[in-house]
Amino acid sequence: MKKALFVILSLLVVYCSQAQKKLPLPTKQQLAWHDMEFYWFIHFGPNTFTDKEWGHGDEPEDIFNPTELDCRQWARIAKQSGAKGIILTAKHHDGFCLFPSKNSTHTVRESKWMNGKGDVVGALQKACKEYGLKFGVYLSPWDRNHPKYGTPEYNDVYINTMTELITKYGPFFEFWWDGANGEGPNGKKQVYDFHRFEKTMRKLAPNTVVFSDIGPDIRWVGNENGIAGKTNWNYLDTAGFTRGAGGPSQDSLNQGNINGKNWIPAECDVSIRPGWFYHKEEDEKVKTPEQLFDLYLKSVGRGSTLLLNVPPDRRGLINEHDSASLIEFRKLREQNFSKSIVTKSFTGLPQTNVYIVKIAKPLTVNCVVVKEAIQSGQKVKSFTVRLKKSGEIVKEIEATTVGRKRILSFPAVEADAIEFTVTDAKSKPSLTEISAYKIDDDLIEK
Numbered sequence: 001m002k003k004a005l006f007v008i009l010s011l012l013v014v015y016c017s018q019a020q021k022k023l024p025l026p027t028k029q030q031l032a033w034h035d036m037e038f039y040w041f042i043h044f045g046p047n048t049f050t051d052k053e054w055g056h057g058d059e060p061e062d063i064f065n066p067t068e069l070d071c072r073q074w075a076r077i078a079k080q081s082g083a084k085g086i087i088l089t090a091k092h093h094d095g096f097c098l099f100p101s102k103n104s105t106h107t108v109r110e111s112k113w114m115n116g117k118g119d120v121v122g123a124l125q126k127a128c129k130e131y132g133l134k135f136g137v138y139l140s141p142w143d144r145n146h147p148k149y150g151t152p153e154y155n156d157v158y159i160n161t162m163t164e165l166i167t168k169y170g171p172f173f174e175f176w177w178d179g180a181n182g183e184g185p186n187g188k189k190q191v192y193d194f195h196r197f198e199k200t201m202r203k204l205a206p207n208t209v210v211f212s213d214i215g216p217d218i219r220w221v222g223n224e225n226g227i228a229g230k231t232n233w234n235y236l237d238t239a240g241f242t243r244g245a246g247g248p249s250q251d252s253l254n255q256g257n258i259n260g261k262n263w264i265p266a267e268c269d270v271s272i273r274p275g276w277f278y279h280k281e282e283d284e285k286v287k288t289p290e291q292l293f294d295l296y297l298k299s300v301g302r303g304s305t306l307l308l309n310v311p312p313d314r315r316g317l318i319n320e321h322d323s324a325s326l327i328e329f330r331k332l333r334e335q336n337f338s339k340s341i342v343t344k345s346f347t348g349l350p351q352t353n354v355y356i357v358k359i360a361k362p363l364t365v366n367c368v369v370v371k372e373a374i375q376s377g378q379k380v381k382s383f384t385v386r387l388k389k390s391g392e393i394v395k396e397i398e399a400t401t402v403g404r405k406r407i408l409s410f411p412a413v414e415a416d417a418i419e420f421t422v423t424d425a426k427s428k429p430s431l432t433e434i435s436a437y438k439i440d441d442d443l444i445e446k
């Protein structure tokens, strides 16, 4: 009897561990991150004042001299735009630290700005708290200023700077490891010790999700246009790949791997302007509210998140061009998505893989939103949506993945029912919600 019980239990353990192996799941930190949907990136530093995108690292500190810097204004506009957080370039490739780092002599402290007493990271951390926004930092591993860059000691410098940031300004919701790896002041490239960087992060900041091209928690989407794949798996295989040049193909990053071994979802980073830093000549090139809405459909609407860069100008303020567009972008999202024609929530899978949502009377529909219960994995491989009127099909759409949220938009039709069929799945899928909307005709996905 005891033996039989032992065999059954062993089998159960093997079965469970296999099932677990088959389907990676998101951590609670990743789930919270998925739910943020839209948050800001801020690129600010010497480049803002030299009109460069990649500073050389030899810019005099006094170049950094914002005349009206106001991080509360950044946070206020971020909040008004509906963003849930801000990630700031605490240090870009030029090595200039926006905080008085003990690990560098190329910082705000060495500038004349506020007589060397200023601290942009500290000010933004406070402002985010005040406005109920989450806060994160970008700390470029590539450093074109640090004298130790290109030597093994630089890895200690990077770890010490990370530690300094975490202990002084944390907790961060996200920490950004840029993949760029160029030459430093001594002409050498650095061999980054990402293994140690990761160990330090996990120890000091276990609740922070870490971004790099290949995770560990969030991956790059494979382009800087803010566009996720129409097929977008939250799974990724990382074995054999390194960050930066040794990473998976941009296509793999864009779409993920259907059978990937890790839950590493894609983040869509894109700038509201052509460049990452502010350049006056780009004032007329700020993305319009409609363009931002389209990016929202192509990022959040494909199960990803939208990390939108909004670079402050030389005054140290979010420029009027950008804020005007952002406020309208929020209005567009609210006007179009605050009231659905119909919303139906589900628990579990219907017997037939078909979900039916009835609309009380025929209404004009041009958008269907579907959500998958990703806490138990991402499973839908393909599906068909049929919009029907009096039993007749008036629109049929075939698509692949769903993920956290899938937004499908199309030329409007009159319909009184939505039929959603899972045509293929990794394992028993479960949708949590299907809803339908009528959005402005001009706003359907381009």
Ligand code: FUL
Binding pocket: 053, 178, 179, 180, 269, 276
């Ligand atoms: C890239 C950087 O080289 C750009 O300057 C920018 O910071 C972008 C978000 O990541 O790798």
